[in-house]
Amino acid sequence: MHKTPLLDQLESGPWPSFIKDLKRVAARKKPAADLLGLLERSYKDKITHWKHGGIVGVLGYGSGIIGRYTDLPEEFPGVEHFHTVRVNQPSGWFYTTKALRELCDIWDEHGSSILNVHGSTGDMIFLGTTTPELEPCFAKLTAKGWDLGGSGSAMRSPSCCVGMARCEWSCYDTMDLCYEATQNFQFEMHRPSFPYKFKIKCSGCPNDCVAAVARADMSVIGVWKDDIRIDQAAVKAYAGGELKPRGGATPYAKLDVQADVVALCPTACMAFDGKTLKIDNKNCNHCMHCISLMPQALRPGTETGATLLLGSHAPILEGAQMSWVIVPFMEMETPYEPFMDLVANITEWWSENGKNRERVGELMLRLGMRAFFKGVGLEPPPQTVKTPRANPFFFWHEEDFEAEAAGRKYIK
Amino acid sequence: MATIEYKGKTFSVDEDGFLENLDQWCQEWVDYVKDSEGIKELTDEHWKVINMLQDYYKKNGIAPMVRILSKVTGFKLKHIYELFPSGPGKGACKMAGLAKPTGCV
Numbered sequence: 001m002h003k004t005p006l007l008d009q010l011e012s013g014p015w016p017s018f019i020k021d022l023k024r025v026a027a028r029k030k031p032a033a034d035l036l037g038l039l040e041r042s043y044k045d046k047i048t049h050w051k052h053g054g055i056v057g058v059l060g061y062g063s064g065i066i067g068r069y070t071d072l073p074e075e076f077p078g079v080e081h082f083h084t085v086r087v088n089q090p091s092g093w094f095y096t097t098k099a100l101r102e103l104c105d106i107w108d109e110h111g112s113s114i115l116n117v118h119g120s121t122g123d124m125i126f127l128g129t130t131t132p133e134l135e136p137c138f139a140k141l142t143a144k145g146w147d148l149g150g151s152g153s154a155m156r157s158p159s160c161c162v163g164m165a166r167c168e169w170s171c172y173d174t175m176d177l178c179y180e181a182t183q184n185f186q187f188e189m190h191r192p193s194f195p196y197k198f199k200i201k202c203s204g205c206p207n208d209c210v211a212a213v214a215r216a217d218m219s220v221i222g223v224w225k226d227d228i229r230i231d232q233a234a235v236k237a238y239a240g241g242e243l244k245p246r247g248g249a250t251p252y253a254k255l256d257v258q259a260d261v262v263a264l265c266p267t268a269c270m271a272f273d274g275k276t277l278k279i280d281n282k283n284c285n286h287c288m289h290c291i292s293l294m295p296q297a298l299r300p301g302t303e304t305g306a307t308l309l310l311g312s313h314a315p316i317l318e319g320a321q322m323s324w325v326i327v328p329f330m331e332m333e334t335p336y337e338p339f340m341d342l343v344a345n346i347t348e349w350w351s352e353n354g355k356n357r358e359r360v361g362e363l364m365l366r367l368g369m370r371a372f373f374k375g376v377g378l379e380p381p382p383q384t385v386k387t388p389r390a391n392p393f394f395f396w397h398e399e400d401f402e403a404e405a406a407g408r409k410y411i412k
Numbered sequence: 413m414a415t416i417e418y419k420g421k422t423f424s425v426d427e428d429g430f431l432e433n434l435d436q437w438c439q440e441w442v443d444y445v446k447d448s449e450g451i452k453e454l455t456d457e458h459w460k461v462i463n464m465l466q467d468y469y470k471k472n473g474i475a476p477m478v479r480i481l482s483k484v485t486g487f488k489l490k491h492i493y494e495l496f497p498s499g500p501g502k503g504a505c506k507m508a509g510l511a512k513p514t515g516c517v
Contacts, residue, residue: 054428055502055512059450062499069427081427153478191499193478193489356477 001026002037006044022114031112031128034078038070049076056083056131058138061190064148065134083134085111085126086149087141088182088189089118091175092162102144110137120215122159122201123149153357154192155185155347160202161209169291170204171222171304172332177202177339184340188347195354195363196316198347205300206288212309212323217360218343219309219323222332224301227281228290234297235277245293261290305331308339310346311361318362326372328383342376349375418444430505430512434469437509445507449498458495458507460485465508475505475513 004019011017019036026033042049054067066084073080087103103124107113112128119125129137138148149157158181161167163174181200182189188198201216203209205223212219237243241254255261257277262270269283270290277297279290291298308330309323330338350360353367353375364372373380374397416423421440424432429448431437442462446454464484468476478500482489489500496503501513 051427054426055430056428057498057502059497060493062493062501067428187490191489191493192501193482195477195479351479 001033002040004036004040007036007040025113029078029113031078031082032114034076035082035112035114035128038072038076038079041072041075050082054083056134058134058148061148062192063151063154063190066151068128079128081130082112082128083131085129085134085137086119086121086123086151086157087126088147088149088157089122089124089159091160091178091182092165093118093122094162094165103146106137106140106144110140121149121151121156121199122210123157148190150189150192150197152192153194153196154190154198155188155194156197156199157189158182158185158200158202159210161204163202163204167204168295169207169222169288169300171224171300172204172306174202174204174220174222176334177220177332177336180334180336181340181343185343194347194351196357196359198350198360200343202306206286207292212312214312214322216312216323217310218346219312220306220332220339221309222304223286223307223329224304225329226301226303228279228284228301229299230277230279231297231299232276235272235294236275238294238297239272239274243294243296247295255293257294261293264289305329308342311359311364313359313361316362317358318365321361321365323361324364324369324386325381325384326378328381342378345376416444426512428502428506428512431509432511434466434509434511437466441509442507445503449496449503449507451496451503455495457487457491461487461492461495461500461504462508465505465510469508469510475501475510 007019010019022032022036026036038049049070049072051069051071054069056067057063057065064086066086068082068084070076070079070082104113104115107115107126110129110133111126114127116125116127126137141147158178160174160178161170163170165175188194198218199216200218200220201210201212202220203212203222206221208221212221234243235257238245238255239257244250245252245255245260257272262272266287266289267283267285269280271278291300306329307325308327310326312321312323314320327342332339346360349372350363354360354363358366369380369384414425414427416425416429419440421438423436423441423444426432431441442454451458461481464481465475468480476484478489481500482492487495492500492504496507505513
């Protein structure tokens, strides 16, 4: 074992420590011991000792494995190769203990034993193995029914919140959509051919537990289009203190319905006279604040589906960006054909027009929403308008003139 | 930097087995990669891909995007994987002697 005075400090606080975990593995695995040594060295030198990512993989797949090499292989031979294997997660991250044991056994045999459960991609991440171990590891995984996830300029493993399995607010079956999308886009996941990465994340309601709006190129967020269901007796129970706010998950013993719920409604569409709660549903923007505070009194409506938003990403060419509504409401029923077709159209338009390493959200901004809607074959809905147009000029398409000449009707 | 000896030739390669320098590229290199990538017989289609990659690389200094490779050769991506089982980046670019692509192909 290497001496690691700087890393040792990280064990001293009250928090769980990855150093402690790694030391436990290091006692029986040389790569983990060298990993600690390398990290200590990086802390001292204030520079990473990982080289720029390599290209390794298994036959037939262009993604799923990320090559990693250290620039100090003589000193730390255990991490000379330290490749990452992405294992596609089950929808909602539900594993049986048997499945977890299977994965651990495979990784014990073919890698460093270090896992990242889970990476922010959604996949189960196996950290650290060598090139010769890749094919046998992959063979063992597939024999047990597992598969690799996406990496590089490919469709990334779709991921979702726990949805209907655990949550009453889920407006569609996120786990089913996630599974079906994974099956449908197998080719795009394993054989990178896009300008850059493309992520699908599915949240069951606007609380957005997988942060789809900020982390996915295609954010699928559950929503209802009818009225919030109200149980007036339960509202009174919250007001009277018999029911605790947020299911007891707040420090407050009693909810002040007027101050905590009505006054904080972002569109001010609620009113409470001490007896009855009224909601002007037309002006509700589905922020979930009232429902989250009073789960026994308020529930999402029954006409449910999802809003599709496009384009969020971390700063790359442009700054960080949140996803933008492109379809205000889509019904989400198996086999999700309209959804799959739309994603296929979008990736096709993006592949055709995008520059290398340009995310779809950046392309949408570069060419404009108008070009985007035309390119993917969507009608531009009013819900996509963020602010009223400030530019008085309008550039008509050629076909607009023709439609105008033929006596176009604006109201359908 | 590692070196590989094959049929009397010596090649210097990076850790992923890509040639350090396109000038070293020759028929022996193609034969060597063919064996290690599990390709049985090189056809005209393989050569079409290799030639396209080299032309593009010499002109632009980087490997082309997958879509451009598909368009110019007329081969669907699926077919490129049939020709080069480890894919256009790890298989075809390596055989063509290009420097390791950084997420392009």
